[in-house]
Amino acid sequence: xxxxxxxxxxxxxxxxxxxxxxxxxxxxxxxxxxxxxxxxxxxxxxxxxxxxxxxxxxxxxxxxxxxxxxxxxxxxxxxxxxxxxxxxxxxxxxxxxxxxxxxxxxxxxxxxxxxxxxxxxxxxxxxxxxxxxxxxxxxxxxxxxxxxxxxxxxxxxxxxxxxxxxxxxxxxxxxxxxxxxxxxxxxxxxxxxxxxxxxxxxxxxxxxxxxxxxxxxxxxxxxxxxxxxxxxxxxxxxxxxxxx
Numbered sequence: 001x002x003x004x005x006x007x008x009x010x011x012x013x014x015x016x017x018x019x020x021x022x023x024x025x026x027x028x029x030x031x032x033x034x035x036x037x038x039x040x041x042x043x044x045x046x047x048x049x050x051x052x053x054x055x056x057x058x059x060x061x062x063x064x065x066x067x068x069x070x071x072x073x074x075x076x077x078x079x080x081x082x083x084x085x086x087x088x089x090x091x092x093x094x095x096x097x098x099x100x101x102x103x104x105x106x107x108x109x110x111x112x113x114x115x116x117x118x119x120x121x122x123x124x125x126x127x128x129x130x131x132x133x134x135x136x137x138x139x140x141x142x143x144x145x146x147x148x149x150x151x152x153x154x155x156x157x158x159x160x161x162x163x164x165x166x167x168x169x170x171x172x173x174x175x176x177x178x179x180x181x182x183x184x185x186x187x188x189x190x191x192x193x194x195x196x197x198x199x200x201x202x203x204x205x206x207x208x209x210x211x212x213x214x215x216x217x218x219x220x221x222x223x224x225x226x227x228x229x230x231x232x233x234x235x236x237x238x239x240x241x242x243x244x
Contacts (some may be wrong), residue, residue, distance in 0.1 A: 007063035007217045014038075016067045018060075023116040025109045028212045031077040031084055033114055035067035042124045044150075044243025045117045047110060048075040049135030053094045054085030058218045059132075069236045071243065072123050076113045078106050078138065098134065103141040103160075110138075114148050126150045126243040130235060131157055133213055134184065143161075144168045151242035155237050156212050159187045159194075166191070167198035174238050176201045176231040178210035178224075205234065 011018060018035035033055060036043060046066045050059040055077040066073035078101055079085045079094070081222030082116035088094035110129070117123055128151040136157020144160050149171040156177050160166060173195070177188055188204060195202045207214060207227035214224035215231060 025112040026056045029080045030109045033075040034184040035063045035214045036072040043072040044126045046071045046073045049131030051132050052134035054079045054092040057089040070204045106138045126237045159191050163194045166194050177206045180210045181212040
């Protein structure tokens with residue numbers, strides 16, 4: 001299925017600076033894609049975490065969409081320490097290889113990404129994280145481990161393990177879920193309960209009739225334009241409120 005072109009931000013959009021970069025992580029160099037408004041200053045940073053096929057074109061496009069909304073976006077290649085996403089090019093093999101990457105590794109590399117962005121002269125020091133599918137679970141996991149975050153968004157991701165680690169979350173949290181998602185939906189009510197027990201806030205919305213990965217406009221079987229549009233509006237509003 002070809003990408004739905006009307007939703008793509010041109011990789012060469014003249015209003016943005018978009019490029020692959022590299023920074024040092026605890027297990028070697030980490031690759032990432034950074035997109036930001038070309039002349040932007042004092043920008044909030046959004047850390048974008050990819051699905052289980054790695055840092056592919058779709059996720060780079062998501063980063064550019066955040067840049068068009070006025071953020072500095074850094075989409076981290078969480079497969080960097082096992083050879084990098086390009087090695088598998090978004091194939092089914094990538095979904096197997098990514099299982100070698102655990103939450104501790106991801107949190108270390110995301111922390112390195114945050115530290116890299118702190119040194120840039122165009123940011124304001126406020127950070128949000130958003131992840132999709134595999135990355136959604138990593139977004140919540142990172143929120144339990146990082147004190148640098150001002151906001152965290154999960155799109156249809158798994159809960160942290162152990163679930164009571166949500167007590168360590170120090171930022172506001174939003175969740176966007178799909179009703180027709182039998183692997184993920186059973187965890188939503190327990191997550192809400194655990195957050196409430198820990199005195200934490202979470203804004204959850206479940207999209208009726210939507211499937212897992214409803215935001216992915218390159219997946220014709222899953223993409224739900226209405227759900228994707230609404231979740232995007234919720235997410236960008238949430239980040240603008242918390243990263244300004």
